[in-house]
Amino acid sequence: MTSVPDAAPRTTTAPLLVAAAGGTPARVPVWFMRQAGRSLPEYREVRKDIPMLRACFTPDLVREITMQPVRRHGVDAAILFSDIVVPLVAAGLDVDIVPGTGPVVAEPVRTRAAVDALPELHAEQVAPVAEAVRLLRAELGETPLIGFAGAPFTLASYLIEGGPSRHHERTKALMHSEPETWHALLGALAGITSTFLAEQVAAGVQAVQLFDSWAGALSERDYREFVLPHSTRVLDTVREVPKIHFGVGTGELLPAMRDAGADVVGVDWRVPLDEAVRRLTVPGRPAPVVQGNLDPAVLLADFDAVEREVRRIVAEGRAAGGHVFNLGHGVLPETDPTVLTRVVELVHSLEP
Numbered sequence: 001m002t003s004v005p006d007a008a009p010r011t012t013t014a015p016l017l018v019a020a021a022g023g024t025p026a027r028v029p030v031w032f033m034r035q036a037g038r039s040l041p042e043y044r045e046v047r048k049d050i051p052m053l054r055a056c057f058t059p060d061l062v063r064e065i066t067m068q069p070v071r072r073h074g075v076d077a078a079i080l081f082s083d084i085v086v087p088l089v090a091a092g093l094d095v096d097i098v099p100g101t102g103p104v105v106a107e108p109v110r111t112r113a114a115v116d117a118l119p120e121l122h123a124e125q126v127a128p129v130a131e132a133v134r135l136l137r138a139e140l141g142e143t144p145l146i147g148f149a150g151a152p153f154t155l156a157s158y159l160i161e162g163g164p165s166r167h168h169e170r171t172k173a174l175m176h177s178e179p180e181t182w183h184a185l186l187g188a189l190a191g192i193t194s195t196f197l198a199e200q201v202a203a204g205v206q207a208v209q210l211f212d213s214w215a216g217a218l219s220e221r222d223y224r225e226f227v228l229p230h231s232t233r234v235l236d237t238v239r240e241v242p243k244i245h246f247g248v249g250t251g252e253l254l255p256a257m258r259d260a261g262a263d264v265v266g267v268d269w270r271v272p273l274d275e276a277v278r279r280l281t282v283p284g285r286p287a288p289v290v291q292g293n294l295d296p297a298v299l300l301a302d303f304d305a306v307e308r309e310v311r312r313i314v315a316e317g318r319a320a321g322g323h324v325f326n327l328g329h330g331v332l333p334e335t336d337p338t339v340l341t342r343v344v345e346l347v348h349s350l351e352p
């Protein structure tokens with residue numbers, strides 16, 4: 001055996017990291033948003049007596065739940081088991097996650113005084129998350145670990161509305177009627193999010209995803225004026241690892257979300273990947289890297305239909321500078337996990 005000099009740089013061949021860097025990996029990398037969660041019986045079992053947020057602050061449980069889909073499906077990445085409201089809770093805000101509903105905020109933030117009273121996040125408040133990252137890196141071997149956070153707009157929507165919202169009407173009203181309050185709020189959230197991501201990166205995550213799940217509710221004009229500067233600030237603070245940026249219904253915002261500083265742009269199922277690539281292409285620059293975009297509901301159809309869609313998406317992804325296969329949004333709880341395993345096998349069998 002020839003020995004490799006200690007000083008030789010260790011270049012990764014992990015398909016996710018190769019694709020994220022715009023290279024051609026040995027196979028198309030695949031992971032699923034919400035791959036850890038209620039679709040897995042082993043998840044329901046370990047979570048049955050433990051509230052969601054308590055689980056998120058218990059390092060060994062985070063480790064176990066994060067590993068479950070990696071063991072079961074053979075996905076090309078683990079995503080840290082956590083939630084977008086974890087840094088808000090850690091900073092001291094009264095937010096709960098209500099099963100079947102989502103995050104619920106005890107005292108919604110709707111005034112300048114409430115914004116000025118928001119706490120900062122201190123690194124030690126998310127120490128259990130950093131500890132979970134270290135445990136996971138020790139266990140994952142070659143499989144990369146993705147960290148994540150909610151983007152300022154999506155977090156602001158929960159804080160202003162007080163919970164999940166269909167039309168984000170109070171959020172938009174505040175944005176347009178009190179722009180100074182708005183920018184102060186998004187600035188505070190950008191600070192919290194940056195600290196949360198920095199702690200994950202320092203502990204060893206190898207990529208991050210910034211979820212701006214509900215940004216698709218905005219026009220591109222409003223996105224660029226009221227949201228993009230804050231998401232840019234967050235993404236700018238992450239220098240060491242590739243950055244994925246995703247939202248639902250963001251077909252009209254894809255270039256703006258790239259401009260915020262994404263290395264990989266997540267695409268939902270409404271825009272075909274080759275069309276997303278066309279929208280993201282800048283003459284004279286390398287071809288864009290995209291992630292997506294199987295409609296999660298298709299996983300409930302016959303496997304023939306699933307296979308047709310997977311093949312179509314992999315073919316459309318060849319137009320990109322790199323393609324990370326994923327769903328267009330999170331795994332639905334009623335998904336049969338054996339179908340997810342078959343999707344991983346199918347994606348791996350196809351030519352990148």
Ligand SMILES: Cc1c2[nH]c(c1CCC(=O)O)Cc1[nH]c(c(CCC(=O)O)c1C)Cc1[nH]c(c(CCC(=O)O)c1C)Cc1[nH]c(c(C)c1CCC(=O)O)C2
Nearest residue numbers: 033034035036037079082083084099100101102211213330
């Ligand atoms: C908007 C948002 C939230 N949380 C998150 C987002 C952005 C991604 C997206 O757009 O879906 C992010 C998130 N939340 C969770 C993950 C886990 C990592 C993964 O496997 O992808 C991730 C990446 C765990 C979770 N977060 C939540 C669950 C379900 C809680 C449970 O199992 O009891 C999980 C596994 C709770 C949660 N938290 C939130 C919602 C809407 C819900 C679902 C409420 C419900 O239907 O019960 C807010």
